[in-house]
Amino acid sequence: MMSNSPIDSKSAGRRNENLILAMLRKHGSLSQAQLCRLVGIGSSTASTIVARLREKGLLLENRGISRHRGPKPTILSLNPACCHLVGIEINPSFAIIGLFDFLGQPVDKIHIPLGPDHQPGHVVDVITRSLHKTLKDHHLGAEDILGAGVALSGSVSSEGMVHLSSPMGWRDVPLQRLLAEHFTFPVAVYSNHVRLLAEIASDPALDAESILYLNVANGVGATIFRDGRLVYGTTGRYGEIGHNVIDPDGPLCGCGHRGCLEAHISGPALAAKITHDIRCGAQTALADGLDGHPTPEKRLAAWPGAVAANDAYAIMLRDQVADLIAQSAAQAINAYDPTVVILAGYVNLLFAEAFAEAIGRHSAAAIYDFDARQIDIRPAAAGDDALINGICLAVLQDALEADW
Numbered sequence: 001m002m003s004n005s006p007i008d009s010k011s012a013g014r015r016n017e018n019l020i021l022a023m024l025r026k027h028g029s030l031s032q033a034q035l036c037r038l039v040g041i042g043s044s045t046a047s048t049i050v051a052r053l054r055e056k057g058l059l060l061e062n063r064g065i066s067r068h069r070g071p072k073p074t075i076l077s078l079n080p081a082c083c084h085l086v087g088i089e090i091n092p093s094f095a096i097i098g099l100f101d102f103l104g105q106p107v108d109k110i111h112i113p114l115g116p117d118h119q120p121g122h123v124v125d126v127i128t129r130s131l132h133k134t135l136k137d138h139h140l141g142a143e144d145i146l147g148a149g150v151a152l153s154g155s156v157s158s159e160g161m162v163h164l165s166s167p168m169g170w171r172d173v174p175l176q177r178l179l180a181e182h183f184t185f186p187v188a189v190y191s192n193h194v195r196l197l198a199e200i201a202s203d204p205a206l207d208a209e210s211i212l213y214l215n216v217a218n219g220v221g222a223t224i225f226r227d228g229r230l231v232y233g234t235t236g237r238y239g240e241i242g243h244n245v246i247d248p249d250g251p252l253c254g255c256g257h258r259g260c261l262e263a264h265i266s267g268p269a270l271a272a273k274i275t276h277d278i279r280c281g282a283q284t285a286l287a288d289g290l291d292g293h294p295t296p297e298k299r300l301a302a303w304p305g306a307v308a309a310n311d312a313y314a315i316m317l318r319d320q321v322a323d324l325i326a327q328s329a330a331q332a333i334n335a336y337d338p339t340v341v342i343l344a345g346y347v348n349l350l351f352a353e354a355f356a357e358a359i360g361r362h363s364a365a366a367i368y369d370f371d372a373r374q375i376d377i378r379p380a381a382a383g384d385d386a387l388i389n390g391i392c393l394a395v396l397q398d399a400l401e402a403d404w
């Protein structure tokens with residue numbers, strides 16, 4: 001037994017520091033007495049830890065209002081300016097750098113076009129230069145950054161190796177190592193599952209649910225949240241339903257297989273299909289400005305308008321995609337047993353209502369014991385910044401679980 005060794009009491013102290021920081025993050029501001037109750041420590045231990053955190057500049061102190069006669073209690077909160085966090089989102093056509101304060105509030109957001117060269121070395125170079133410039137613009141040094149997180153669509157090991165990112169066409173890219181060479185603060189690589197953290201932050205009641213988050217954007221995949229945590233699986237490849245093969249003779253997928261769901265309904269796959277169909281003679285308003293769109297997302301933006309204008313091709317395509325999403329959602333619901341299904345990603349959000357209806361229509365025939373369950377199917381609500389905000393939340397969560 002080592003319970004009384006100095007190392008153990010030191011790590012217990014760090015654990016209590018992190019718990020206090022996590023409680024202040026969750027509750028905003030608390031008195032020392034409230035902190036003692038929430039963390040389960042005595043007042044002298046709390047005083048020692050609070051003094052240590054104050055010395056590090058992590059806490060602010062204000063005088064609260066006393067309900068009784070006597071001294072006003074000291075109210076503690078996190079110091080937003082004590083350090084910053086960096087989130088980096090990598091997409092096939094652009095990257096985004098987000099700078100956040102210690103409370104996770106956005107300070108700056110930089111959009112970086114990536115161009116057609118997706119070589120990992122080139123992408124890392126472009127991102128590194130932009131991040132150095134951003135930090136300089138904000139007069140921040142490496143010592144002011146608590147940590148940085150990078151996320152992209154794909155499977156990522158806990159050591160930051162991107163095993164496979166089909167939208168980027170990457171296989172076995174040591175992204176964490178490539179980025180860490182340029183910075184002295186900690187850099188972590190996540191899959192874009194962390195987007196769901198922003199969704200939960202936007203509706204804290206979701207924290208108690210079992211969530212199936214179906215993302216249909218540049219990639220297609222499911223994120224699972226249960227028992228208060230994201231589920232990554234044994235090898236970080238949990239929920240890769242975008243690579244279920246639905247047509248073995250179908251289009252080639254970025255993963256190397258043919259006919260994956262992703263190769264049919266991802267944004268790039270749909271943009272390519274529309275272009276192909278028009279070149280083969282399809283009559284549709286989506287032919288307007290055929291080549292004038294820099295990204296699949298912008299290319300598809302005209303689609304709901306064409307459906308509303310009764311464009312037969314646009315309606316047929318929406319219904320085809322709705323059927324595929326409904327079939328996949330039914331299989332995923334049978335597999336993962338969620339209480340909430342969130343339709344996320346720019347393709348899902350073009351027709352979230354129609355896709356939710358399609359899932360409902362398929363449910364009786366395709367979902368086990370559907371009538372006895374009350375599955376809440378809803379569109380994602382965390383907005384365009386969900387991924388970058390989710391990365392910041394993941395960095396913060398990791399930092400609060402690490403040593404200081």
Ligand SMILES: [Zn+2]
Pocket residue numbers: 166242243253254255256257260262263
């Ligand atoms: Zn695939």
